[in-house]
Amino acid sequence: MTSYIIRRLLLIIPTVFVALSFLFFLFFLLPGDPASLIAGGANRAIDQGVLDRINARYGLNDPIPVQFVHYWQRTIQWDLGESFLNRRSVNEILGERSINSIRLGIWAILIEIIVGIAVGLLAAIRRYSIADKLTTIITAGASAVPVFVLGFVLQYLFAVQPNKLGWPEWTKLRTSGLGPDTWTFFFIPTGEQWRYLILPAITLASVSTALLARMTRGSMLEVLRADYMRTARSKGLGERDVVIRHGLRNAMLPVVTLIGIDFGTVIGVAVLTETTFSWPGLGSEIVQAVGQRDLPVLLGLTLAVVLAYALINLVVDLSYAWFDPRIRLGEGENS
Amino acid sequence: MRRQRKGAKLLAIILGLSLVAAACGGDDDDDGDEATQNTAEEAVQGGEFIDLGTFVGDPPEHIDPALNSTLDAYQVVNSLYDGLTDIDASDPENPEIVPQVAESFESNDDATVWTFTIRDGLTFSDGTPVLPSSFERAWNRASDPELAGDYSYLMNFIEGGAERLAGEADTLSGVVADDDAMTLEVTLSAPYSNFDAVAGFQLFFPMPEAVEELDNQADWENGLMIGNGPFMLETERTDQEIVLVPNPEWDGTKYDEAFGLPEQPYLDRLTFRVSADPDTSYNAFEAGEGMTAQIPPGRVEEARSNHDTTLDVHILGSYHFDINMTDPVLGGEDNKLLRQAISQAIDRDEINEAVYEGSREVSTGITPPGIPGFEEGICEYCAYDAEAAQEAFDEWTAAGNEITEPLRVQYNTGAGHENVVAIMIDNLSAIGIDAAEEPIDTETYFTQLADGACTICRAGWFADYPTYDNFMYDLYGSDAANGGNNYSQYSSEKFDDLVAQAKETTDPDEQASLFQEAEGVMLNDDIAAIPLNWYLGDYAYNGDEIANFTQTNFGLIIWETVSLKS
Amino acid sequence: MTLTEPAAPGAIEGSSDFTGGLDIAAARPLRVDVWRRFKRNRLAMVGLVLVVLLVLVAIFAPWIAPYGITERSSDFRQGPSSDHWFGTDGIGRDVFSRVVNGARVSVRIGFLATAMSLILGLVLGCLGGYFGGITDTLVMRLTDVFLAIPYTVLAVAIATVVGRSINSVILIIGLTGWLGIARIVRASFLSLKRLEYVEAAHALGFSRSRIIMRHILPNALQPIIVYGTIAVGSVILTEAALSFLGVGVQEPTPAWGLMVAQGKGNLVNAPHLMFFPGAAIFLTVLAFVFIGDGLRDALDPKLK
Secondary structure (H helix, E strand, O other), rough: HHHHHHHHHHHHHHHHHHHHHHHHHHHOOOOOOOHHOOOOOOOOOOOOOHHHHHHHHHHOOOOOHHHHHHHHHHOOOOOOOEEEOOOOOOOHHHHHHHHHHHHHHHHHHHHHHHHHHHHHHHHHHHHOOOOHHHHHHHHHHHOOOOOOHHHHHHHHHHHHHHHOOOOOOHOOOOOOEEEEOOOOOOOEEEHHHHHHHHHHHHHHHHHHHHHHHHHHHHHHHHHOOOHHHHHHHHHOHHHHHHHHHHHHHHHHHHHHHHHHHHHHHHHHOOHHHHHHHHOOOOOHHHHHHHOOHHHHHHHHHHHHHHHHHHHHHHHHHHHHHHHHOOOOOOOOOOO | EOOOEOOOOOOOOOOOOOOOOHHHHHHOOOOHHHHHHHHHHOOOEOOOEEEEEEEEEEEOOOOOOOOOOOOHHHHHHHHHOOOOOEEEEOOOOOOEEOOEEEEEEEEEEOOEEEEEOOOOOEEEOOEEEOOOOHHHHHHHHOOOOOOOOOOHHHHHHEEEEEHHHOOOOOOOOOOEEEOOOOOEEEEEEEOOHHHHHHHOOOHHOOOOOHHHHHOOOHHHHHHOOOOOOOEHHHHOOOEEEEEEEEEEOOHHHOOOOHHOOOOOOOOOOEEEEOOHHHHHHHHHHHHOOOOOEEOOOOOHHHHHHEEEEEOOOEEEEEEEEEEEOOHHHHHHHHHHHHHHHHHHHOOHHHHHOOOOOOOOOOOOHHHHHHHHHHHHHOOOOOOOHHHHHHHHHHHHHOOOOOOOOOOOEEOOOOOOOOHHHHHHHHHHHOOOEEEEEEOOOOHHHHHHHHHHHHHHHEEEEOOOOOOOOHHHHHHHHHHHHOOOOOOOOOOOHHHHHHHHHHOOOOOOHHHHHHHHHHHHHHHHHOOOOOEEEEEEEEEEEEEOEEEEOOOOOOOOOHHHHEEEOO | OOOOOHHHHHHHHOOEEEEEEEOOOOOOOOOOHHHHHHHHOHHHHHHHHHHHHHHHHHHHHHHHHOOOOOOOOOOOOOOOOOOOOOOOOOOOOHHHHHHHHHHHHHHHHHHHHHHHHHHHHHHHHHHHHHHHHHHHHHHHHHHHHHHHHOOHHHHHHHHHHHHHOOOHHHHHHHHHHHHHHHHHHHHHHHHHOOHHHHHHHHHHHHHHHHHHHHHHHHHHHHHHHHHHHHHHHHHHHHHHHHHHHHOOOOOOOOOHHHHHHHHHHHOOOOHHHHHHHHHHHHHHHHHHHHHHHHHHHOOOOOOO
8 A cells, every 4th residue: 555655656756747848848839939928029019128138037048958957956946936927936826826726626526526426316316206307407408508608697696686686795796806815724714705705616616516416326326236235235224224335335436536537627727717706726827827928837837736636646546445445556557 | 008908908008197187177078077076076085995997817917117017007006106207187188297206307408318306305105215316226227137127128218228228237327316406317318308208107116225125126016015106005916916005105295286186095995806807807896896897898888878987088099900011912102092992991980889889989090199299180091981992992903903812901819809800801892802811829919010920910009108209109110110019111211200300309389290290191191000999998987986086098097086985 | 617528537547437337348339229229218319309400500501591600780789680580799790690600610620629539549548458568658647647737728838839720629629638538448448358258369369450449449439439429519618618718719710619708798788699609509518418328328238
């Protein structure tokens, strides 16, 4: 077990190195002169002197391999550099943004797990019932609406409309921003805070909740027919015990996989939700960094996302062993 | 200066205007008047103001006067600092440069040496005095090649600026500060009669001694930057918001009475909140989360009918298309008829109605109203006249010319220009001119244009500082071709001479007529550009809660005069 | 939750059981009775009818649409009327004609992008799963790397390098969509190649390519078919997301996602701008999901 974990942790190193090196070189393939874009070249022609000074400041005149080496020398000391665009320390930007991403992500995942698994289980247990059919249709429908459309509709229904109708303040949810920063235990919104969190969290969770419900239903149906379930039933256990003690645990394997993947996407690519609700997380900043050629921000924030993704995957894989003791870790990998 | 907004990312900026007079005296022909009068009657209230309409799209890159180059962040910079001069736009027909932190200023006869006398008794928010050396310090800093702000090239105006920017000198040789006599003497590298306007630009704002204590000058804006303006930072900026509170050291009554400034800003706190998307900003505004919003594209009518707006204010910017004068089909004297046909074929009213819902003003020239020397109706071929366009085109064809492949109408993607171009192409095809759109990525668009890629290309320009020169020399002077902002690659000796003459002329009327003549040469004799419209304000605000919310012609909100209604 | 949600992007190491309970070992080659079972699923049939309709509209778009895609009238942002069934857009173009022509764009993007990721995923998954060893390690590390990089970064980068067009959207989705497929295929291979009939084929001296093509691939294909079907629909959602981020197709191409993204602000004053292309996306995605579900049940007799 320990050696497996160590091996997996070591494997993260080449993944991170390849991913970031790939992005580093990709950056220099992008059309457009970075110095010009830093100086506002997306809007006008830039004075050559200004370009020269920016190039000198950020060492953009050096041969790319030299810049590459410099980049890694800095990065291994956890110095992520200075944003080309606003000259803030990327470590600081990462600190602010990742906290926002994690808080939003935790709640989206919680909604996903609670609602998704509950609905999926219910549909599986009551197969062919109206509830099951509704679940099938609603979950399919929920994953067929562009996320930003859902976001704007929610904003209109739960924030704009109550305000126009003059409803009391507490009935209004918030459309944008982080809120007053009144968190308890890091992630529990207190006081006003929940009104800021709820719409983005629901929006971010919508599609994955639908998928998880479908997955849970499918997985559960499979398990319910399995031989060991029949054995359990024949032993005279009640249906509820059978489902919960034996079924659920076995059905969780693919479900956990999906949740693991969602953790990665929540942190990395929640761009649409972040943009729609002006929630300053990692995803939107990374996308902007590519567009504006802010190399240090792009690489610094992506580094965090790649690391988080790899670690979460490790946890997911470890949890397999808990859900299904038949799985021996380390097997099936690279075999 | 750039306007950092998703809908209209354009070049932008402007001089800091802190004259309330502009707010009260101007706009006498529209409903803004009513609001203004109400304000005077109601008791002004302090309180907390949340702005959602300034930072839409991205958080501001910079709020350091030496680094900022966007109009949006200038709203903050201008609240944190006061400059040597400002613009008195109380008569919008005839805006005037007046001293602010300077008590007075004068230049020698050929406009090469300027002397500013600084007011006594002004202080920064840390209590230290504002002295001539504060400006010297700021200018040496802004021209530091290490800092390399987007606008640092403006220091080339000053003698020794080029050397300083190249890292060959430690200070600007043309600046002499005498703190005893309270004078600042500036020697320019070339005669420039509008330097008083430039001197009020953010790059030339003063800096306190505290700035020298920093190891990394770039950190100034990331901490509690100290300024001499009506507001100061309450907390360090984040990507989500910038929070300002009144600067207790500031006293508006120390400036000339003509400014009409209060002793202290009315607002107790001013929060600029960043919205990632214009529609989010607007929804948040409608949900009562803030008091202002930027009007998103396609929702102008909605905003106009439900809220108060600043749509009646002229912003010093032009939206136009340039024509490449070196293009074999379009350029040159021989093809003037074709250029005339194109310009006359375009229905500017329809574009304004369809794309902008009337939120722009159809233009009759490049230089917008509000610029000293502005004259209405300079352009002869800017009015929609399909018949005249048809005639001109037929005449051009009869002379043996033909369009072999569709004329390319270029624009930068993702900024809402595609619909304008669609209508233009439709208009052109109506008189038989074959044209096709050529979208180019924003990241490389202007670089390509500067390098001569323009055929018929969209351009936009907001004044860096309010001078006629900034629209003529910077956009159509032959010095600005090949790498500059002269995308037409327009090169006319007559035009260049007129502009050069105007720059040296100190008499405003004479200067104005020279500039107007130059613009006429470019637009009518040569037809190097197709003006489409001038910008108007784009804030929506809640008039029930806010008193005296006015956007100046220069795009700025004078935050120290904004107050809340009880 | 994110940009595209093509079902589960794939299983993590060792688990192949993520297509909602399809047991690969027990899967049998496609047969006629698959169709019989499929037919019995009412939702799947509804989906099939919708997709046939979509394809027909795409084929006959120029004849169905009353106006051209760039043809303008002087009515801007007008609601539905007898002249303009779906109303007009910001510069007076007929929304109905644009939605109808948009079917072509969507069909093209949906099928080509899915095909591209299927091919990439199949090839790489086969390589890894069949050959194992260093090949497998390389393939799996490659998918790891690409799964870890937020794919919006790649989307913006690709769009910037090749320019915004239908093809760039296909390329973006194709190049980022293969990861899940490669993992599914690899996992199938790992379990299939140990089966007796494959070992028998080895013993009989059949060539590797023959074994892969004739014996393993057909069986590994079944989860892929389900996955791919659902992916066609979700690709169209991705197109909308890319347009929202400003890296989707280029005006005046009438892509549904682009129309929705442009109309997002007009929820109140001109809802038809978003509603009609949005409904087209909704129905299309739904149709492919239902077909995918139907196929899964039909392909797996155990579920009966």
